[in-house]
Amino acid sequence: xxxxxxxxxxxxxxxxxxxxxxxxxxxxxxxxxxxxxxxxxxxxxxxxxxxxxxxxxxxxxxxxxxxxxxxxxxxxxxxxxxxxxxxxxxxxxxxxxxxxxxxxxxxxxxxxxxxxxxxxxxxxxxxxxxxxxxxxxxxxxxxxxxxxxxxxxxxxxxxxxxxxxxxxxxxxxxxxxxxxxxxxxxxxxxxxxxxxxxxxxxxxxxxxxxxxxxxxxxxxxxxxxxxx
Amino acid sequence: xxxxxxxxxxxxxxxxxxxxxxxxxxxxxxxxxxxxxxxxxxxxxxxxxxxxxxxxxxxxxxxxxxxxxxxxxxxxxxxxxxxxxxxxxxxxxxxxxxxxxxxxxxxxxxxxxxxxxxxxxxxxxxxxxxxxxxxxxxxxxxxxxxxxxxxxxxxxxxxxxxxxxxxxxxxxxxxxxxxxxxxxxxxxxxxxxxxxxxxxxxxxxxxxxxxxxxxxxxxxxxxxxxxxxxxxxxxxxxxxxxxxxxxxxxxxxxxxxxxxxxxxxxxxxxxxxxxxxxxxxxxxxxxxxxxxxxxxxxxxxxxxxxxxxxxxxxxxxxxxxxxxxxxxxxxxxxxxxxxxxxxxxxxxxxxxxxxxxxxxxxxxxxxxxxxxxxxxxxxxxxxxxxxxxxxxxxxxxxxxxxxxxxxxxxxxxxxxxxxxxxxxxxxxxxxxxxxxxxxxxxxxxxxxxxxxxxxxxxxxxxxxxxxxxxxxxxxxxxxxxxxxxxxxxxxxxxxxxxxxxxxxxxxxxxxxxxxxxxxxxxxxxxxxxxxxxxx
Ligand SMILES: Cc1cc2nc3c(=O)[nH]c(=O)nc-3n(C[C@H](O)[C@H](O)[C@H](O)COP(=O)(O)OP(=O)(O)OC[C@H]3O[C@@H](n4cnc5c(N)ncnc54)[C@H](O)[C@@H]3O)c2cc1C
Ligand code: SF4
Ligand code: SF4
Ligand code: FES
Numbered sequence: 001x002x003x004x005x006x007x008x009x010x011x012x013x014x015x016x017x018x019x020x021x022x023x024x025x026x027x028x029x030x031x032x033x034x035x036x037x038x039x040x041x042x043x044x045x046x047x048x049x050x051x052x053x054x055x056x057x058x059x060x061x062x063x064x065x066x067x068x069x070x071x072x073x074x075x076x077x078x079x080x081x082x083x084x085x086x087x088x089x090x091x092x093x094x095x096x097x098x099x100x101x102x103x104x105x106x107x108x109x110x111x112x113x114x115x116x117x118x119x120x121x122x123x124x125x126x127x128x129x130x131x132x133x134x135x136x137x138x139x140x141x142x143x144x145x146x147x148x149x150x151x152x153x154x155x156x157x158x159x160x161x162x163x164x165x166x167x168x169x170x171x172x173x174x175x176x177x178x179x180x181x182x183x184x185x186x187x188x189x190x191x192x193x194x195x196x197x198x199x200x201x202x203x204x205x206x207x208x209x210x211x212x213x214x215x216x217x218x219x220x221x222x223x224x225x226x227x228x
Numbered sequence: 229x230x231x232x233x234x235x236x237x238x239x240x241x242x243x244x245x246x247x248x249x250x251x252x253x254x255x256x257x258x259x260x261x262x263x264x265x266x267x268x269x270x271x272x273x274x275x276x277x278x279x280x281x282x283x284x285x286x287x288x289x290x291x292x293x294x295x296x297x298x299x300x301x302x303x304x305x306x307x308x309x310x311x312x313x314x315x316x317x318x319x320x321x322x323x324x325x326x327x328x329x330x331x332x333x334x335x336x337x338x339x340x341x342x343x344x345x346x347x348x349x350x351x352x353x354x355x356x357x358x359x360x361x362x363x364x365x366x367x368x369x370x371x372x373x374x375x376x377x378x379x380x381x382x383x384x385x386x387x388x389x390x391x392x393x394x395x396x397x398x399x400x401x402x403x404x405x406x407x408x409x410x411x412x413x414x415x416x417x418x419x420x421x422x423x424x425x426x427x428x429x430x431x432x433x434x435x436x437x438x439x440x441x442x443x444x445x446x447x448x449x450x451x452x453x454x455x456x457x458x459x460x461x462x463x464x465x466x467x468x469x470x471x472x473x474x475x476x477x478x479x480x481x482x483x484x485x486x487x488x489x490x491x492x493x494x495x496x497x498x499x500x501x502x503x504x505x506x507x508x509x510x511x512x513x514x515x516x517x518x519x520x521x522x523x524x525x526x527x528x529x530x531x532x533x534x535x536x537x538x539x540x541x542x543x544x545x546x547x548x549x550x551x552x553x554x555x556x557x558x559x560x561x562x563x564x565x566x567x568x569x570x571x572x573x574x575x576x577x578x579x580x581x582x583x584x585x586x587x588x589x590x591x592x593x594x595x596x597x598x599x600x601x602x603x604x605x606x607x608x609x610x611x612x613x614x615x616x617x618x619x620x621x622x623x624x625x626x627x628x629x630x631x632x633x634x635x636x637x638x639x640x641x642x643x644x645x646x647x648x649x650x651x652x653x654x655x656x657x658x659x660x661x662x663x664x665x666x667x668x669x670x671x672x673x674x675x676x677x678x679x680x681x682x683x684x685x686x687x688x689x690x691x692x693x694x695x696x697x698x699x700x701x702x703x704x705x706x707x708x709x710x711x712x713x714x715x716x717x718x719x720x721x722x723x724x725x726x727x728x729x730x731x732x733x734x735x736x737x738x739x740x741x742x743x744x745x746x747x748x749x750x751x752x753x754x755x756x757x758x759x760x761x762x763x
Contacts, residue, residue: 001505001508002505002508002509002510002511002552003754004549004550004552004754005549005603005604006549006550006603007233007548007549007601007602007603008602008603008604009602010602027548027549027550028550029550032550032754035754035755035756036755036756037756038755038756039755040751040755042344042459042481042751043459045344045515046344046345046348046352046514046515047348047349047352047353047514047515048514048515049353049512049514049554049555050634051352051353051436051438051439052347052348052352052353052439052514054344054345054348074634074637075637076550076637076638093447093450093451095451096451097451098405098406099404099405150408154408154433154434154436154440155436155630156443157439158443177443177444177447180406180408181405181406181444181447182406183406183408184403184406184407184408185403185404185405185406186406188408188411188415189415190400190403190404191403191409191411191415191416191417192414192415192416193362193363193416193417193419194360194362194396194399194400194403194416194417195400197360197361197362197396198396198397198400201368201393201396201397202397206367206368206369206393209367209369210368210369210372210389210392210393213369213372213385213389214385214386214389218381221376221381221385222381224373225372225373225374225376225377225381226377226381
């Protein structure tokens with residue numbers, strides 16, 4: 001059976017998982033170190049590929065007062081590291097239908113009134129494992145620059161780490177999601193090439209050809225589709 | 229001591245063009261080295277609707293397996309179900325989420341049960357994009373032809389026809405929900421070229437296509453009123469009158485309790501099988517991709533198709549070992565990346581089809597021309613530096629920022645160093661046999677997404693599976709909810725696990741006294757056990 005392996009001859013190091021000390025080889029991710037020590041990980045794991053945001057973690061390093069954050073599936077253990085998963089961070093989420101909101105710009109302040117209360121501490125930006133300038137995105141949203149939000153937050157994995165730090169009790173990633181959706185659904189014009197094609201499909205332009213293909217024998221179909 | 233790495237002694241890379249492959253060599257190469265065509269690690273199924281089919285050992289093991297519920301379960305059926313719904317959807321990836329939103333809108337009472345959180349799936353990981361025929365020179369008909377040819381003429385024409393025809397409409401739905409696909413300067417959707425297609429037809433959201441879609445759909449799903457049970461994988465389907473499906477048993481992973489669901493329609497959307505590590509390959513798939521839907525439906529008598537056919541993506545990371553299986557997109561070879569064996573020689577035209585490139589890499593490694601990794605595997609070099617040399621300094625960083633970022637986190641600077649790759653188990657081509665309405669051979673049981681089989685035949689082209697997930701998610705979600713209201717009422721007393729007992733009796737006959745695995749697998753186990761050392 002396939003197994004994730006540490007390199008042969010890897011150095012053994014001490015780490016603290018949920019406050020308990022363990023010895024693990026260097027070269028494992030935080031999640032792999034948990035497996036290595038026999039932990040079953042179900043909450044706090046999703047894609048294992050750095051995109052789903054299920055595996056948010058906090059850690060400290062010896063002799064350093066700072067609290068670090070990371071995605072546990074993408075971060076390697078280091079000597080002396082003490083870490084815990086934050087599998088779920090409670091978050092407030094607004095209820096809306098993006099297609100029928102009367103005024104998406106105003107809607108932001110009705111749905112997320114706290115979005116105007118940023119105190120500029122920048123903790124959200126510092127914590128973001130994706131390197132997003134979260135603080136700027138919050139201001140862009142508040143000033144109605146939804147296009148700016150869309151550009152600056154595209155790589156957000158919705159891990160919620162920014163929420164854990166915000167002194168204004170915001171959920172910056174939810175605000176960003178709202179702004180991106182409003183931009184895509186309500187500000188950007190519907191793409192012409194798509195509209196054109198949808199109309200053509202609805203008016204039956206391709207029905208005859210598709211119908212014809214479906215009545216061909218397998219040999220005929222192969223002939224017809226075989227040529228590039 | 230720092231362990232030695234494959235970067236300690238890089239060979240000199242010889243840029244000489246690799247030799248072209250003629251059709252006969254191609255066939256020989258595939259037959260000898262592509263896992264699907266090889267005869268090792270294969271078993272013939274002895275029990276169930278596909279008895280006689282030859283499939284990989286790992287697939288045979290989960291299909292011919294015992295129930296997780298253990299013995300003596302038949303008297304355990306509770307007096308009442310825990311919940312009764314019109315439509316039970318099993319699996320919260322792209323297909324399940326789409327089905328749930330549409331079914332709920334159509335008025336059905338819907339329960340969506342999923343293994344991890346909603347959206348933790350293969351769908352969220354999709355990078356490349358979705359095929360939809362929008363170009364002036366393109367049409368759904370052309371899309372059909374490319375997909376049919378790409379599937380080596382083994383796809384189901386009817387399923388394909390629906391896929392290409394309903395494609396544009398469902399993309400429109402995603403856009404109205406606020407999904408931000410890349411646009412060209414005129415505001416049209418940008419169309420890129422994907423492997424095996426004759427037209428520019430791939431739409432994407434940078435290299436975050438799946439993530440962007442899941443973020444949006446998840447928010448609407450959570451707001452939709454659909455009942456959602458997370459961390460509640462299905463472990464068995466329930467049988468109703470006349471061999472129909474009547475619901476499922478879910479297991480709450482936090483307290484181990486079983487939840488009995490009575491449903492007029494059941495839609496399986498449990499996705500793929502990468503985490504079974506067929507042939508011991510690493511995988512690009514999410515943690516929950518263990519083929520559970522195949523196991524449960526097979527026990528109930530559903531027929532499967534093309535279960536011998538899988539897609540091994542040629543360029544998965546093999547070193548550093550903690551990244552094993554992670555995908556390096558095909559686009560890097562499109563941009564001019566080259567591959568070298570341990571002797572620094574190119575060994576296959578880099579723009580050959582996925583299966584040929586994968587087979588060639590396996591050949592190099594099996595014949596001793598692979599690069600050994602410290603954990604004892606082999607791979608070949610995928611060198612991106614030629615991209616910068618050909619197209620100008622900084623091209624790699626600009627076009628593939630995500631790869632540069634992820635590799636960088638693991639101390640590989642792929643703008644100056646090659647990446648070590650080996651094929652990774654990526655996609656299940658086959659699955660539960662369906663018609664254009666998502667019907668299986670079992671009344672009341674519907675299937676959508678990667679767990680289904682037929683539409684792509686024995687090979688899927690990049691971008692067609694995401695399209696399938698949304699087209700069929702909507703379609704089957706609506707049909708399953710409509711047909712649930714037309715279904716003849718049945719009582720809880722008619723519900724049983726008779727199919728499981730019968731299946732296990734057949735197993736006992738065929739494999740007397742043999743210890744068999746239990747399935748569905750639910751979660752792969754990478755923990756270090758006394759008999760399973762990791763270091
Ligand atoms: C890394 C990667 C990149 C890809 N890139 C592309 C691309 O660019 N274009 C493209 O078209 N395709 C791509 N694909 C393929 C495509 O993403 C998938 O085929 C598709 O998303 C499958 O969708 P699905 O809804 O059927 O399954 P999934 O999205 O995998 O969802 C299945 C869900 O069911 C859950 N589940 C499993 N078992 C159970 C159970 N027993 N009970 C309850 N729930 C269960 C799973 O946890 C998961 O949430 C890619 C795949 C991967 C892995
Ligand atoms: S913006 Fe917030 S939720 Fe998004 S990735 Fe950064 S920390 Fe995580
Ligand atoms: S953490 Fe909150 S208050 Fe601080 S900068 Fe970010 S959004 Fe503003
Ligand atoms: S498990 Fe998905 S980001 Fe780490």
